[in-house]
Amino acid sequence: MRNQRTGISRRTVVQAIGSVPLLAAAAGCQRALNQSDVIVIGAGLSGLNAALTLESAGLSVTVLEGRDRVGGRVQSLRNIPGSPEVGGTAFSPGYARLVDAADKYGVELLDITPVIPYFFDRQVILKDQIITKEEWPESEHNPFPEQFRKIPPYAYFNILMGAINPLKTADAWIKPENAHLDISLHDWLLQMGQSEETIQLAYNTNPTHAVTAKDISALMSMNAGFFGSMQRTLVANNPIKAHTAKNGNMSIPEGMANGLKTEVRFNTRVTGIRSNGGGVEVHCEDGTVHRASRVISSMPISTLRNVKIDPVLTGDQELAVRTLEYQQINQLHLVAKKPYWEEDGMNPNMFTDSLAGMVLSEHKGETPEDITSITLWLRGERAVWADSVPEEEAISAVVADLERLRPAAKGQLEVMGYKSWWHDPFALGDWEVYKPGEISAFASAISPPHGRIHFAGVHTALTNRGMEGAMESGERAALEVLALS
Template sequence: MSITRRQFVANTAATAALAGLAPRLRAAGSGDPDVIVIGAGLSGLETALTLEENGLKVRLLEGRKRVGGRLYTLFDLPGHPEAGGNSIASAYGRAIAAAKRNGIEVMNVAPRLMKNRAGQELFLGGEHIKLADWAAHPRNPFSGEARKLPPWAWSDAMFRQHLPFRDLENWHDAAHAQHDISVHDFLSANGATDAQIHLGYDTNISYGTTARDVSLLQQAFADHWQAVNRSAAPQNLLIGVFKDGNQNLPIAMARRLKGDLLQGRRVVAIETGPDSATVTCSDGSRHRAKAVVCSMPFSTLRNVALDPLPPSLQYKAIQTLGYIPITQFHVVAKKPFWEMDGLSPSMWTDGPLGSVLAQKSGKTDDEVTSLTVWCRGLNGLFIDRFGVEEGKRMILEEFARLRPASKGLLTVGAVHSWTADPFSAGDWAIFQPGQVRELRASIATPHQRLFFCGEHTAIGSRGIEGALESAERVSLEVLGAVG
């Protein structure tokens, strides 16, 4: 079957308008489906729904016993904090449309966040440093005007000033291949010292484990996405969350599926040929279809036996694409210790607590419902080595050291290591130096009847929106191939 983009959009819109939201009980139906989709995260669910809306019979195989993948709401903690994807913004057109199609309200929390900007307290080497004292402080490694910037703002300023090209949306274009170097090399070449890079980029890192394993082109992609999302006038700024928990969107999407949704099915092997593909799960079940769409992150796909192996560059991408390590501790306070010591509950530290963000999802704008401790990069790997119970103890001990008023008032309600989680094995995907030039173009190329989606395959948008962008592309590929 071949299908034009216009027919595809028309079919999708019409069926979406008619689709009911009633939950269904689904077990393996009889007969082979047309398409198997692996993974019930956003990209897999959106692909499955789109293919169904275009007349195909779909079976979804999910390894976990829940849907949503990296959208994961802690529904049993106060305020329903997010362990996964946090928020969307104004350039998330697909996510906003998907919420509408699935009956989920998007709440704009920007006014609440803006009103409540208590800021983060800076702690370095266990010492509390007032931001007013930072420019002259002996721990400040920056020079000139940059000494006035808090450490978390330094690298953005360096990128704004020195990025060697301006058309950041073309970050993947061959014309920029010479910039596929490490962020560390780029910052050094622009005069930064190792101490500056360590504090200003590696500490509470956003991509990779250190500046040495992140491509400057990856950073350009992230900066581009941030810029388009921040281009709205302040009064139109959107920081959106899905009502009562972001995981409500994938849950609503799963309810609309007509075909099988089999959870607890860990995929261990995929065989593909010119006309069909077969998926084997760890329970021994085998599933055959005319096409298979794989939304698994490459960090987990690398543990799946693929037969035949994909072409060498795609295989190399599956084996080596980077993922940032992130572990979160969700902490609940019996009493607001920040009112006792007079500091903000949120912190930016160079110790095991990493960065701490106060969640304000209560009935009033300033009620703190929980604290999220983000351990990223090397700090995430460090804390994971101690295991969950010892990790909790270390986190509470560090709170008590930095904020003595918190002693005895905190409990850890939940811990989630995205690195140790076998269904993510890391958090978001990272192009390492040289990988954009060598591997990017091969990542999502169909391999016989095996197709690829997922945030790691998106090129125009990132995160939640990237996952949905990838579903759009792969749906067109599959509809074009499966007749």
């Protein structure tokens, strides 16, 4: 793998997506008379980008982080060969803010384009039946329309969304004229001529978001689909299609944190935010109180709702914080003692309708062919079940199911890591999931400031998703503060 830069600038990205204009930073900002000018809650990508932007304008910043590390939901498992990710798995060169940050703070990026073909090649196992690529078009388990029967089940939904997605701009998902699309993904797919059987296999078996297609707004899926299409367009003429950071993507927030003028205050869990006409007080679980002129919270809504805010949130913003739910998703990371896939002659990657879920090999070795570990993704109903039982029981059952499907793997799997974002006290879920009707009800009400409290985090991003959305949101919140300072 080689380290190359992309040649894609932030200007290119902004022009491509028609980004919502950001507030211009105010010149000559005056320092507040408080302990610091601004408190940033959370040392993930959004919080760190906000803090760095504020410091570059001359403001003093205190960054509070409840965990003992930076990165938030960007986390690399460095105890496993190749440092696989449990959040923020990879990114395209179109993630301009993220790529710029890596460059600025000395983080080496790896070109993982050569491993992409391995990711999109998977063994299909349905109803315990192994189905080859050649058998799939005529398989009794294939419910797809005649012209699409050659498409594998793990690729069908993304291909379909790319073909029929009605959204044409990055912020179209929150436009009032598209509110009629704020129905369940299930109902919209039925309107588009898809059968119940197709929806069950192509989406519900290993859902990208929510538990089933009935639990997510079609607008959210359309927004995710448009963002993916936009990224593919941005890199269409670029030989590099995807990056990871050397030693794991957590290296990027670590580099950003090292660029701060003051150290992040770890293990500092926020319990209350109180603001008035003169400033803001942030109260923490350890009894400390931090004061500033303004505060930026990059906490996910799932944890923000447990923080006492004074004065209280009102209207649609309060409704959003009280009701917006987060994704349940689990990962089991394994290392094979020997390459069992060579013994049984099957692809190590699997798309299954059994407990093992989606099985993906990690290619993070010296050559693209090298398999360094195996990741099992538990989504939808599997994740709900796994989060309802003790961790040891979930791990044992999932490993047993993989060994049942692949007898050659029996006794060859070493458990190296397990992650439930639902049980992470600083996340309480992986990412926000808008149910039908919720985007038109309160999506645009989440990000506006509440007095001296400003909000960042990927859930407040309007035109980007994932790690780039987090970076966008931190920049926007910082520029809001600068414009008012």
